[in-house]
Amino acid sequence: MKNILRELRTERGWSQADLAERLEVSRQTINAIETGRYDPSLPLAFKISRQFKLKIEDVFHGE
């Protein structure tokens, strides 16, 4: 699965730590999702998309 998390985050001028704080996860988790090493669970994916006020398919899409 691919995502545009890094683009969305940098557009808003947030660091990985800022986004991690907002989502109540670790900075390592944000880094792993951004680099494609980890695909989040459905609840976390929804939480991420809600954070950016987008639909889940706008943030995550199949390869």
Place this chain on the structure above:
Amino acid sequence: MHERKIWDRYLVGILGSLCLFTLALATFIKMDRHMPEGIVRTMILVSPLAALVPFLWAVVRQVRRDEVMHQRKIWFRYLAEMSAAFLLYAVVLTISLEVGPPMPKGILKTLVLVSPTLPFLLIVWAVVRQSRRMDEYLRLILLESIAMAFGITAGWVVTYGFMENAGYPRLSMFNVWMVMMSAWAVIAIVRTIASR
């Protein structure tokens, strides 16, 4: 400070305290046979636990560097629970080793000597509570590391079982615990180096 340097310092702290632990353990194994029972021998027996103090200090420093407040809170709660459980374990172990051996054989002696298991269960409980507080990715990493340590330990136990058939001496079950914890520590260190 550059993030890689931060992780390097953390690793030096962790490895240093593990070396101290090994040194204290080796000293106690070497001296145990030659020392008469008493408080000095008991203190030497529990001395490896003192190596956990610099270990804890290295972890506290690393947690304080975390920029995510939510994560800091989670880890500090874990460290507080773990430290309390370990302190209790050290106290009960010292009392058990001091009081237990001179007692006459019987159920009371057995109970006194196995009493450190109770605070040990508190340590396990602290780890379980922390795994529930962790986010899903960190929990996955933790469970993978435990699974790898389990695999290595199972492989070692089976292999040594066959070696016993070939005439190697029978070892205490305590060795299984040492192998499992060492495997877990090595896996955690290797993964930290790989991901820093």
